[in-house]
Amino acid sequence: MPGFDVIVVGAGLMGSAAARHLAKSGASVAIIGPGEPADKANHNGVFASHYDQARITRQLATSADWSRLSTNAINRYAEIERESGLQFYHEVGAMMAGPGSGSMARYISSVEAVNASHNIQALRYEERTLREDFPYFEFPLGTVAYFEPNKAGYINPRQHVLAELIAAKKAGAKHVQAEVSKIDESSNGVTLTTTQGETYQAQKVIVATGGFSKQPGLLPNTVPLTIYARTIAFFELDQAECERLKAMPSLIYGGENFTERVYVLPPVVYPDGKTYIKIGGDPTDIALETERDIKEWLRSDGSAAVGEHLSQELLSIMPDLRFRSVSTDSCVTSMSPTDRPLIYPQTDRIIALTGGNGAGAKCADELGRLGAKIANGRSLNGEGYNTCFAPEG
Secondary structure, eight states: OOOEEEEEEOOSHHHHHHHHHHHHTTOOEEEEOOOOOSOGGGOOSOOOSOOSSOEEEOSOOSSHHHHHHHHHHHTTHHHHHHHHSOOOEEOOOEEEEEESSSTTHHHHHHHHHHHHHTTOOOEEEOHHHHHHHOTTOOOOTTEEEEEEOSSOEEEOHHHHHHHHHHHHHHTTOEEEOOOEEEEEEOSSOEEEEETTSOEEEEEEEEEOOGGGTTSTTSOSSOOOOEEEEEEEEEEEEOHHHHHHTTTOOEEEEOOTTOSSOEEEEEEEEOTTSOEEEEEEOOSSOOBOOSHHHHHHHHTSOOOHHHHHHHHHHHHHHOTTOOOSEEEEEEEEEEEOTTSSOEEEESSSSEEEEEOOTTOOTTTHHHHHHHHHHHHTTOOOTTSOOSSOOSTTO
């Protein structure tokens, strides 16, 4: 196998984006990562974070850097769709809502500040107009909401990854569906070995393996990530309810009686042909300490108790919701000590690209671009971000 300028390990949201940007820059690129398992309950390999049909996208955030990251990524959605011929972005709008006063008011105040400083021009709603324009939600008195009708909604992460990979391959990248088990660095370059014993050479490597970035043998220094177990609940809808909710936006909500902010996706068709509303937002953080813990969790359907909790929270803000059934599934969130992504060189040849912090899916193309820029030997200074994306922030 001939050597490459850069090999990207991990064919998920960030890795596929990095491969596209590297290939378009003229670098010779390979991206190595397995596909989605056909039978997750009996899968023994690694998992990726994009096995889903809907993730919220929006410009609004509670911090300036997350807003910039998402805005820069959103501005390239059309480019990626054009290059790949695949649609993954659905502009249905997004809302961030919470109490306008009291102990939880800080959340909506942060959103308001970012809206003003970044000139996002999201629309502010209070009680009467909120109920009139979004009748499917029933928020408590005193709720304030900011609604983005444009450049917001949801992405299909499976299609997003596929679109990035198609565009990367069109630009000359090679995709190898395999799992890397070991990375060895020398003065001449880097050698990667897969679980099947195949080897590949490169001058530089980007490791973009999400919750598996701490797996021994990949990065020379363990990334300071905490991996948390997460449960999501799906409410199956019939056609009549889908019609009633056809104008529903994506929602992030933190109420006085809620233990955690929850996120809610509008009706989306899944691969089984059924349409679901999805809600997530675990009330308790449960850390997964080992690779085995992560795999066992991802093979499961999540926590039934958390699923019941999420059901109660959804029905408290959508009491008129009519649904056929409720099911749950598992996922994980990779949290960094800075609450920002980790995009930094660990050596002259090996770059870490990870740490979605529960907000990385919508920003993936921008995160990949920043990783590609470092791999191309360039600094992130001048990009306009407040953080340097290193572990120490």
